[in-house]
Structure formats: structure tokens, C-alpha cells
Amino acid sequence: MKELVIISGKGGTGKTSLTAALATLAQDAILVDADVDAADLHLILDPSILAESDFKGGHIAVIDQERCEQCGECRDRCQFDAIKVDTIKVDAIKVDAIRQDFTVDQTACEGCGVCVRFCPADAIAFPRRVCGKWFISDTRCGPMIHARLGIAEENSGKLVSLLRKEARDMGAETDAELILIDGPPGIGCPAIASVTGADRALIVTEPTLSSRHDMERAKGLCDFLNVRVMICINKYDIYPEMAAEIERYAEKNGIPMVGKIPYDPVFTAAMIEKKSVMETGLGPAAAAISDIWKGIKEHIQEIEQGATL
Ligand code: SF4
Numbered sequence: 001m002k003e004l005v006i007i008s009g010k011g012g013t014g015k016t017s018l019t020a021a022l023a024t025l026a027q028d029a030i031l032v033d034a035d036v037d038a039a040d041l042h043l044i045l046d047p048s049i050l051a052e053s054d055f056k057g058g059h060i061a062v063i064d065q066e067r068c069e070q071c072g073e074c075r076d077r078c079q080f081d082a083i084k085v086d087t088i089k090v091d092a093i094k095v096d097a098i099r100q101d102f103t104v105d106q107t108a109c110e111g112c113g114v115c116v117r118f119c120p121a122d123a124i125a126f127p128r129r130v131c132g133k134w135f136i137s138d139t140r141c142g143p144m145i146h147a148r149l150g151i152a153e154e155n156s157g158k159l160v161s162l163l164r165k166e167a168r169d170m171g172a173e174t175d176a177e178l179i180l181i182d183g184p185p186g187i188g189c190p191a192i193a194s195v196t197g198a199d200r201a202l203i204v205t206e207p208t209l210s211s212r213h214d215m216e217r218a219k220g221l222c223d224f225l226n227v228r229v230m231i232c233i234n235k236y237d238i239y240p241e242m243a244a245e246i247e248r249y250a251e252k253n254g255i256p257m258v259g260k261i262p263y264d265p266v267f268t269a270a271m272i273e274k275k276s277v278m279e280t281g282l283g284p285a286a287a288a289i290s291d292i293w294k295g296i297k298e299h300i301q302e303i304e305q306g307a308t309l
């Protein structure tokens with residue numbers, strides 16, 4: 001079983017559309033939407049959810065009001081200003097009859113655990129925080145593992161690792177040959193979690209200066225993680241000179257160029273119809289993607305024949 005991750009270094013290069021098109025061609029791949037901060041592969045592949053589970057990320061402090069002795073130690077220790085104090089008058093006549101309720105602002109708590117460690121009354125629980133949900137689904141192109149992360153939630157790298165592990169477990173059970181991962185943009189934590197341990201990364205770029213820069217950053221990440229890359233250029237014909245420059249860069253660095261996709265409005269039309277480009281009838285983009293798929297398969301065969309990674 002091989003793992004191919006599709007990345008771009010930035011969003012908006014057509015990465016997800018290409019992943020969906022390759023999923024259509026592969027048919028028997030296990031699909032992973034690792035772009036958990038802005039998942040959108042499901043918009044094209046329209047999955048039927050078979051199972052869903054909570055994703056628990058970091059911890060959160062919760063104060064038990066029954067046990068709390070109102071000493072204020074947690075408020076003084078918290079570096080994130082996450083302990084709030086409500087002063088409540090408990091007797092309308094006595095001036096000094098007040099009570100202070102210490103509570104945790106759940107949006108401010110960073111889950112560092114300091115208050116838990118120093119609370120003298122052992123009044124602070126520290127449960128795991130539910131940050132989102134992840135799903136095992138069925139699609140017309142094969143099984144898909146994907147997730148929905150809560151708004152502004154972190155731990156996306158951890159979630160990506162979880163999705164990939166589930167895909168590998170499923171692959172081991174079903175003898176699947178390929179895991180196809182729609183990676184996140186950028187080179188941050190979720191991108192690292194998507195690329196680490198993959199057999200190959202396909203970088204999708206566009207012929208613009210910023211895209212080229214992002215492609216080089218993505219290549220740097222893959223080099224660092226010892227994952228070999230392939231490159232394809234989307235909309236290469238909108239700026240052929242820059243596309244040629246990218247090709248020269250690939251050649252100079254020994255990176256296989258698996259194909260160039262021309263600008264084709266079918267990308268948008270397909271997305272609106274919840275279809276992949278390969279399902280909308282053959283056009284220039286679909287023909288180019290067919291060639292890209294052939295190139296990818298050759299590289300996968302290379303790995304099977306023992307090429308060094
Ligand atoms: S440290 Fe513990 S006992 Fe003190 S105010 Fe905070 S929760 Fe209450």
C-alpha cells in the first residue's frame with residue numbers, strides 16, 4: 001500500500017479538484033481529506049457517512065464550584081487570563097457578605113494545566129476537549145476518511161495524523177493499494193502531518209511568482225521530511241513563460257514533472273455539479289489529468305520495484 005499526498009504550498013491551485021479527478025481514475029484508493037481546517041473534498045465526492053467519532057484534542061480546565069475554596073491561586077497563576085471571577089453578594093444587609101465564583105473562560109484556556117497543578121483544593125478537573133468530528137464515509141470513488149474541525153480549534157496536525165492512521169488501518173484490512181491524501185495548504189503543522197511518511201508528494205502549482213515561491217517552500221518541507229516529490233502545473237497556459245521557468249526548476253532539481261493542465265472552465269463547472277473533472281466529459285484538462293495519472297502510476301510502480309525514497 002502506497003501513500004500519495006497532494007499538496008500545493010498554498011490554497012487555490014486546484015489541488016482538491018485534482019485529488020477528486022485522480023480519485024475518479026484510481027477508483028480503488030482510500031481517500032483522505034487532510035485539509036481539515038477547510039475541508040472541501042466532500043463537496044465534490046458527496047460522501048455517505050458510515051461512522052462518526054469525536055475528535056478530542058487538548059485539555060481544558062473546569063472548576064468544581066462545590067470544592068473551590070475561592071483562594072484565587074488559579075487566577076494568579078494563569079498566564080492566559082482565562083480565570084474569570086464573579087463577585088456575588090450573598091446577603092443584602094451585611095456589607096462583607098460576598099462570594100467569589102471562579103470560572104474558566106473556555107475560549108481563553110490554553111490547556112496548560114498550571115491551575116490544576118496548583119489548586120490547593122483539588123477543585124479543577126482537566127478533561128479532554130472535543131475539537132471536532134471525524135468520519136468514515138463511502139463515496140462513488142471509494143472509501144473516504146475526513147473530518148470537521150470546530151471553528152478556531154487547534155490540533156489540526158494531530159487530527160491529520162489520526163485520519164491517516166485510520167486510512168492505513170482500513171488499507172491493511174482491505175488490501176488497498178493506494179491512499180490518496182488531499183493535503184492542506186501551507187507548510188505548517190497539518191502539512192507536516194500530511195507529508196510525514198508518505199511515499200510521494202505531488203505538488204500542484206500555478207505559473208505565478210507567488211505560486212512558484214510556495215511550491216519551493218513545499219519542496220523544502222518534503223526534502224526536510226525525506227519525501228520525494230513530483231510537480232504538476234495547473235493553468236500552465238495563462239503564463240507560459242513562468243510555466244517554462246517552473247519546468248526548468250524541476251529539471252535542475254531532478255524533480256519529475258508529471259504534467260501540465262491547461263486553463264479549462266470545466267473545473268468550476270464540475271465543482272458546481274458536485275462532479276470531478278473526469279466525470280464531466282473529456283476536455284483538455286481531463287486529457288492532461290489522464291496523462292498525469294499515468295505518470296503517477298509509473299512512479300508508484302517505481303516504488304514497488306524498490307526505488308529508493
Ligand atoms: S485555585 Fe482552586 S480553590 Fe483556589 S480559586 Fe482556583 S479553583 Fe478555587
Ligand code: SF4
Pocket residue numbers: 060061077078079080081082083104108109110111112113114115116
Ligand atoms: S489550564 Fe492553563 S490556560 Fe487553562 S485556565 Fe488553567 S492555567 Fe489558565
